[in-house]
Amino acid sequence: MKYIDEYRDPATVKALVAELQRVVTRPWTIMEICGGQTHAIVRFGIDELLPDEITLVHGPGCPVCVTPIEIIDRALAIASREDVIFTTFGDMMRVPGTDKDLLMVKANGGDVRMVYSPLDAIKLARENPDKQVVFFAVGFETTAPTTAMLAQQARVLGLKNVSLLTAHVLVPPAIEALLSSPENLVQGFLAAGHVCTVTGFADYERFAVAYGIPIVVTGFEPVDILSGILETVRQLEAGQARVDNRYGRVVQREGNTRAWSVVAEVFEPCDRQWRGLGSIPMSGLAFREQWAEFDAEQRFDVGDIQSQEDPRCQSGLVLQGRLKPTDCPLFGVECTPEHPLGATMVSSEGACAAYWKYRPAAAVRSETVRDG
Amino acid sequence: MADPINPADMACPMPLNKHDRVLLAHGGGGTLMRDLIRNVFAKTFARDGYTAEHDAARLTMPKGDLAFTTDSYVISPLFFPGGDIGSLAVHGTVNDLAMAGAKPLYLSAGFILEEGLEMAVLERVVASMRAAADAADVVLVTGDTKVVNRGKGDGLYINTAGIGVVPDGIRVGPERIESGDAILVSGDVGRHGLTILATRNELGFQSDLASDSAPVAVAVKALLDSGVEVHCLRDLTRGGLAAALCELAESSRLHFDVEQERVPVLDTTRALGELLGIDPIHVANEGRFVVMVPERQADKALEVLRAVDVSAGAVRVGTVNDQRQPGTVSLLTPYGVRHQLALLSGEQLPRIC
Structure with a gap:
């Protein structure tokens, strides 16, 4: 369990959080691309450990969800x-x-x-x-x-x-789509470590320059994620924007x-x-x-297919990082893993599924209100 | 010229009476079924004057309230490290009785056999049931056999029902849980479910994990006999420790504080769980239970449990309180973050018991 214990060590986690607190002076919004990271963040409560200045938003990194x-x-x-x-x-x-x-x-x-x-x-x-x-x-x-x-x-x-x-689906074009959107609020990216294992991260260097945004290749354990956030915040605070690899034990530039x-x-x-x-x-x-x-x-010719998404599902906003799953009025009420309105509630990398699995309290509250 | 007649070959064509596979006729009510019951079930299960040959058994019961339970077993594969469907069918049902504070006494066994099942497999399972019953000090007193067409079953399913007696003065249940109670777990969790998953060959895993399947009544009896005021017992079967705690918190309308670091998980279990993305806290066990006792008796209860083999790894994992949200369980992570523990939806691991 060496590679797990080492990267989950509570003392290292606490030290990284303390360093973040020391470094941060202004509010920053950082997006983690990958749904695997979203799950780790919610599971270990990393978002709750962060200084108030740092807001994490969840990205579209769930292939099942974006299908x-x-x-x-x-x-x-x-x-x-x-x-x-x-x-x-x-x-x-x-x-x-x-x-x-x-x-x-x-x-x-x-x-x-x-x-x-x-x-x-x-x-x-x-x-x-x-x-x-x-x-x-x-x-x-x-x-x-x-x-x-x-x-x-x-x-x-x-x-x-x-x-x-x-x-x-391919990640770099999606990052570019998010960055070029006029509604973009994201100031730094944690790039998905496992995707970069295959593709490398040379592609991202162009984005860092063109959009003036730090992109940090990040792993999936608490220490990895906090190191990625810390590097992103350091660059933001210093007005820098470059690609950095914080998952060096797995990822190489060329992939x-x-x-x-x-x-x-x-x-x-x-x-x-x-x-x-x-x-x-x-x-x-x-x-x-x-x-x-x-x-x-x-x-296979399956003829004409008439598809219709459930109009109530707001997973589109969740996937863009513009709606937190627990802020969706249907979360845990009309939309549960048993009766999902969208893939984000059932995919193992879906953001709604992560909150349902580890933070069902929000849903319990909504039910109480409804019952009352 | 014809071959000379050898008198030794002149036997009458007798019907086969020894079959190496289960036939539909074994459930047909005729001689084959009678022979199966006599030669396999009754012969193996007979004990203390009970023959297991009849449709109903007449039982001698000690004084006290009766506890009665039933459970069906559909596990795949039939044999796994640490047990088989037969031992599981005994352990699961005697443990359900033990969780009511009862001493398990008698079991029934209903078999649904698939045509074509190897008789040797059935005999092995039946022998394993007898051994498990002896270890749990219960008698298999009656049974039933049905055979379904090939392809309509999966080798062998077993249902067992059990009867036990709750000694006078013993009352355990979620309604007795009180704020301040200590929450104890009888040993490492998640092993049974992950063993089964690792054993299924589609994953191609090799591991040295073995199921924790075992009868726990002896640990419960030790606890009750020691004078510890046991408030509640619950076995950690499907849904694991998480499901048991969530259900008990909900029934008792109290809040359970659990420290994640105190939940005992073997390294091998944890490693396999990590690989599969499964948290052992949600995984089924077949020889583990949680017990709520008053704070002042927590140490004594642990001492008693640890003196019994099946609960030698007992530890305290948390405390009941009435300060936080009632009806829920919170998990304190090693980083000092407190999360609500949730029931998983649906079937995480199908066919594990």
């Missing part, structure tokens, strides 16, 4: 087909489409399976030659290499019954070039719709033409 409902509905339609074994990571199961989720498809007889690696789809495809095995690939750059490897493996093995429904070359072989950037943020140029990954045979969207 447009049209893609979810397409996934549900494909998963409902009798000839399909539909595979995906666990936290897609509860994400609501227009009128159902994958668990409901499963309950109605669909063969939906939770897998732990995209490559599990290969095993299933070999064991079930008379079925079409579809992997629903949702994720940032972090998981894109294994998704690409699934297509590569399927080709090497000559498997004709494997395909992928992909909804991969994992080998992993990324696998992605680049199979996919190319494309414009993508983000729930809550709208269309962002070159922020998604599409199959290159020579890999299109593995595209589930082309393989």
Whole structure:
């Protein structure tokens, strides 16, 4: 447990908090991009340890949450087909489409399976030659290499019954979209450590200069997160804006070039719709033409899909960091993990899910008011 | 020329009476079922004059209120480090009785077998039930068998019901929890659920974790006999320590202060939980319980619990109060932040008991 205990050590945490208190003189707003960091912050109560001057806002770093409902509905339609074994990571199961989720498809007889690696789809495809095995690939750059490897493996093995429904998204274009918005309030970014493990952080250097904003590559443990915040605040206080790496034990400037070359072989950037943020140029990954045979969207004609997000759900504002989950009037009242109105309430990286899991008190209060 | 006749080959074609797999006929009410009951269940379970052969058993009961419970077991896989579905089906039910302050006495066992189940597997499970029953000092007195078509079950499901007696003067329950009570946990938490998860081969894990599945009645009896005023007991099954505390806080309309650092978790359990993103405080146990006792008796209670094997790792994790929000549990983190502990929604780990 060395790598956990060391980065959760209460004495180090307290020392970092004391240093932050010493350094900060003015109010600053900092966004953590990644939903994994959001969960760690809420879980360990890091936001409550910070000096009052520092406001943390949660970013759009939850790939499941930003997946447009049209893609979810397409996934549900494909998963409902009798000839399909539909595979995906666990936290897609509860994400609501227009009128159902994958668990409901499963309950109605669909063969939906939770897998732990995209490559599990290969095993299933070999064991079930008379079925079409579809992997629903949702994720940032972090998981894109294994998704690409699934297509590569399927080709090497000559498997004709494997395909992928992909909804991969890329972080740098989203950061740029947030920064260039006239409504942007964010003064510093904690960049997502695991994404940078794959991509490196050279891309961010341009943003730091162009938008005059510190970007600090940050890990996921309390000591990592506080170190990232401290570096950001130091730069802000000194009027500096550069990229700094506070996750050096994992991340290098160039990233994992080998992993990324696998992605680049199979996919190319494309414009993508983000729930809550709208269309962002070159922020998604599409199959290159020579890999299109593995595209589930082309393989399965599911006809016209009429998608409709729940109009009450405000996850778009949550994903932009403009609404705190507990400030949403529906949080814990009409929207709970059992009856989610949006993906942010059920994804393992969703901000609403983090607050529900670790800070349900806000919801209890709303219920009391309602009952009273 | 025809081969000479060997008289030893001239046996009548007798119907097979020894089957190495369960057939639908084993639940059909005929001779196969009778033989299964006699040769597997009754033979293994018979004890103290109880034969487990009849549809109803006549029981001799000591004085006191009866405690009665039932539970079904659908765990997958059937065998796991630290136990199997059979031992679990005994431990789970005797522990439910113990949590009412009862001495467990008798169990029934209902089996739902899937056609094709290996008889050797069934025999192993049944033998394990007998061993677990002996260890918990209960008798399996009656049972039932049904067989479902291949593909309609998952090998083997077991239901057990249990009867126990609550000695006169013993009253435990959430209504007796008082502000100021010490909250004790009988040992490290989260091990059973994470062991099962690690054992399922789809994860490809190898670990040396073993389930904590065990009968806890002996620890409860030691506590009650020692004169400690036990206010409440609750086993930490599905939902783990977190669910048990949340439910008790809600029923008692009091607030529980828990210190995160005091909650005992083995390093291996913690490491696996980290890897899977699962907090052991929310994970099921099968041999752990929480107990509320008056502050002044907390040390004595710990001493008594620690003297019993099954609760040797007992520690105090917190205190009941009536100052903070009633009906909730708060967790004090090592950084000095206080959070409300919440029930998780839905099924975190399916089929773990």
